[in-house]
Amino acid sequence: MDAFNEIKNVIIEILDVEEDQILPETYLIRDLGAESIDLLELAVSLNTVFKKEIIDDDIFLRKLRPYTEDAEEVGLEKSAYLAEKYPFLEHARIRDVLGELGGGPVLKVKDLVSYINYERREI
Amino acid sequence: MEKLTINTGLDRFLLLDCISKAGQNSIEGTLFLSDNQFYLGIEALAQLGAMHLRFITDFACHAFLLGIRKCSIQEKFVRNSSLLLSGKLMSRSTSGFLYALNAVSEDKTIIAGEFLFAVIPYDEKFKKECLESHYRKVFSCLKNGS
Numbered sequence: 001m002d003a004f005n006e007i008k009n010v011i012i013e014i015l016d017v018e019e020d021q022i023l024p025e026t027y028l029i030r031d032l033g034a035e036s037i038d039l040l041e042l043a044v045s046l047n048t049v050f051k052k053e054i055i056d057d058d059i060f061l062r063k064l065r066p067y068t069e070d071a072e073e074v075g076l077e078k079s080a081y082l083a084e085k086y087p088f089l090e091h092a093r094i095r096d097v098l099g100e101l102g103g104g105p106v107l108k109v110k111d112l113v114s115y116i117n118y119e120r121r122e123i
Numbered sequence: 124m125e126k127l128t129i130n131t132g133l134d135r136f137l138l139l140d141c142i143s144k145a146g147q148n149s150i151e152g153t154l155f156l157s158d159n160q161f162y163l164g165i166e167a168l169a170q171l172g173a174m175h176l177r178f179i180t181d182f183a184c185h186a187f188l189l190g191i192r193k194c195s196i197q198e199k200f201v202r203n204s205s206l207l208l209s210g211k212l213m214s215r216s217t218s219g220f221l222y223a224l225n226a227v228s229e230d231k232t233i234i235a236g237e238f239l240f241a242v243i244p245y246d247e248k249f250k251k252e253c254l255e256s257h258y259r260k261v262f263s264c265l266k267n268g269s
Binding site: 045 | 189213217221241
């Protein structure tokens, strides 16, 4: 089973939502109503399923806004700074994230997939 | 605001009688219950899990119970008995920790559940200068039987 489907199963169990509600583009907080306790449950479950270290701040993009502020403060290009902080996100996704920062929590299911795939890569 | 007094009937908050073993992934302790108060067993398991979490993080952060995922309780509870409590760290992230905790009496599992804990940095509300030394001392006393 690929990472998306495994993550989808974990989300279904924790958030008690229907399978068809979960797509790669689904927002975890905005669309599915995930709360902080749900995200913690999700993190430990992903650790169980994938046996990979889960860094909550990274996988849930928790420091996104402070990072963009930091970049602005020191005059760095935001997308380059975020690419360094979130190496699992593709450049196109970082551009999208920066474009929708004003619209609420940006975390999508596909961000979790990217994190897990990045952690599973062969080094 | 009206003052609300809650009387638990207990003379102490800490329910654990001792911690017999503590390793990186597991912990064991005991609790003596003098009445059919199985709910105190659940609270004791939560205390045991939180104590293990503090131990493995070297008491460097505030640990607390976030929720109980599932918990089964055997209806027929053994009165006036000593419960062997044990916990195993099942999975974790940087701030979430899932434990399987159970209470056994006379070789029978009385309570078994999955408890989710979290850690946060000490702050103004949960002061490092109070909590870190306090829990170090409590852990040491429980472990050394003092």
